[in-house]
Amino acid sequence: MKGARNFAARMLTSLKTRILAGGMIAMVLAVGLSAVVLVQSAERNTLLAEGRREINEAASTASRLSGQVVGLQRALDSVATQLGRATIEDNDALRRFAESQSALQRMFTNVFAATADGSVRIFMDGGRISHPALNLLQRRYFQDAVVHDRSTISSALPGTISGAPFIVFAQPVRDGKGVFAVLAGTVRLDSRDLLEGLVDSQGEDSSTMVVVTDELGQILAHPDRAHLLRSLSGEPRLAAAFASWRDNGAPAEPTGLALTQPDELVSAAGVPGPNWMIWRVRSKVDLLAPLREARIDALVSAVALLMGLMPLLLAVLWWLLRPLGLLEHRASHMFDRALPPEQGWPRASGEIANLSKVLRTVGIDRTRLELENAQTMSKLSSVMSAAPMGIAFAHGLKFELLNKEFCRLFGGLESDLLNEELAARFWSQVDFETFLAQQGASFGSGETYAGEWQMRRRDGTSFWAALRCSPVNANNTTLGTVWTFSDVEEIRASRELLEWSASHDPLTGLANRKAFELRAGRLIETFPASHPASMVFIDLDRFKPVNDTAGHLMGDLMLLTVAKAIMGRVRAGDLVARIGGDEFALLLESCSHEAALDIADDVRRAVNEVRLPWGQGVLQVGASLGVAELDATRASIADWMGAADGACYAAKASGRDAVRSAQALP
Secondary structure: OHHHHHHHHHHHHOHHHHHHHHHHHHHHHHHHHHHHHHHHHHHHHHHHHHHHHHHHHHHHHHHHHHHHHHHHHHHHHHHHOOOOHHHHHOHHHHHHHHHOOHHHHHHOOEEEEEEOOOEEEEEEEOOEEEOOOOEOOOOHHHHHHHHOOOOEEOOOEEOOOOOOEEEEEEEEEEEOOEEEEEEEEEEEOOOOOOOOOOOOOOOOOOOOEEEEEOOOOEEEEOOOHHHOOOEHHHOOOOHHHHHHHHHOOOOOOOOOEEEEEOOEEEEEEEEOOOOEEEEEEEEHHHHHHHHHHHHHHHHHHHHHHHHHHHHHHHHHHHHHOHHHHHHHHHHOOOOOOOOOOOOOOOOOOHHHHHHHHHHHHHHHHHHHHHHHHHHHHHHHHHHHHHOOOEEEEEEOOEEEEEOHHHHHHHOOOHHHHHOOEHHHHEOOHHHHHHHHHHHHHHHHOOOOEEEEEEEEOOOOOEEEEEEEEEEOOOOOHHHOEEEEEEEOHHHHHHHHHHHHHHHEOOOOOOEOHHHHHHHHHHHHHOOOOOOOEEEEEEEEEOOHHHHHHHOHHHHHHHHHHHHHHHHOOOOOOOEEEEOOOOEEEEEEEOOOHHHHHHHHHHHHHHHHOOOEEEOOEEEOOEEEEEEEEOOOOOOOHHHHHHHHHHHHHHHHHOOOOOEEEHHHOO
16 A cells, blocks of 8 residues: 555656646647637627627617607608697587597507697597696797797606606697697607617527617616616616716717627617617627637547547657656766766666766766865864964854854853854844944945954853954855954953043043043034033142142142042033143033133132141142133134133232133233
């Protein structure tokens, strides 16, 4: 059982079976497609021919209906010429006249005559004659007949008694003096269908329907009399065609026109005279049903024929592809070293011979490349082991190859580090995401990425490393990247110390003159956005005696103590700098001039409170301060610092231990 299943599986996956199946499918598709194309072409031609025939039928029906309408009008006109003024006024004479018009009564449901003022003189309903008290003067068809002296046909009207819809044919009766009466006949739409005798018999075709409407789309005749007097828009088989006809200006074309309706053939034609419309609709589905059945029969026949040919095709293919099976067996042992790569290949011709030659060449080349790759990997392993920096190969979000220095830097075994994601080696996830963005930008511009990052060892400690990354293939970065790591912890610390020393006073730790001028320059560049801001110059009073009396060590201690006192009286964002021997300066941002004067005075008091014990006494200094506000007149650092220095000099000149504003100076 298991062997049978394996054989069946091999058969299903065999190239021979696939080629056979492909050929069969191609033949089925070819025959089926041909049948479909031919049938579709026949369907199109049939629809075109039937469409033209339907248009002709609609036009013919419209012409016949027009002839019937004209016949009714002529009959009324012929009788009207026999009706005189004396007759219309004499009831007896009018009755005798009406009784003599049996032919006219057979043509119409009702016949009646009225004088020009609208009064109905006689009403004939079949064999019954009456004289109703009815006035038609307000009826539009009556007005048209009298005023315009012409034959008219009313729109469809509901019966006042029976409710049955009808139309009225009105004929003016005239003599030399003009119109003096109207002779009219009615046709009930529910009992005398206007389609009667106008449409050829449809025989077995029950899908064809003919409808008559007026020029506004009101149904005058319909196979289902329940639709009479309704709008054609309510007829599902004609609603879309009616809407299209109305959108195109409602043309009443006597020669017929084709209209669009889903799954239907629709034609329409105008009826000359009353401006009615003939609508013919025929189901496309019923019309094309024989062709579609023929298409199915053709497909079934094609499949049956091909199924009969399948065993023969299978036998031919099996014989032709026998060398391919031998080639498959030899190719399956191409890399297991059971045979030398140049031996054991089957003899064949054509494409199979070419494929055998290619596989033999591939086997020989692969053996040679394996030897070369082994030698290259041995050399690469030696280079990576001896490299003084961490080297790694990354693919996706993990490392796939590491050297010994990498393992030493990150404090872990190679197996542990390979199992962790790249993000684990960065100090934080935010750092890793920032790195990925920067790396992507560098690779996108064709450059190698280089940067310094705080990395995380496996024990949780950190160190700063110089990281360089480059893609294995610049045209396809998804193939992986090569990373190198160098420990720059000591270099970074030395650099930070140098940067700090370059901007700070080594004795007090305050900003130096260079840093002070740089920040002041930025405020000047952003003026007036940086307003208000003030600069304060501080010059110590009586500092020279401290140096002369107690020595330079006590002088340095005094400067350090004064610096701390100043820092204790300024705001967190204010800059305090030592710009000379015993000269200090403050840079007060977002600070009004009045607030700056208060801060300066507070600093003056803090300096006065400094006491340093020495010998049998204490050492004490004072401070003179000058305040200069940043305004439009101080367009350079020299101008601003000059103003603050001038105010400081004025404070000293006033007796020292004072605060002066540059704005108050002349």
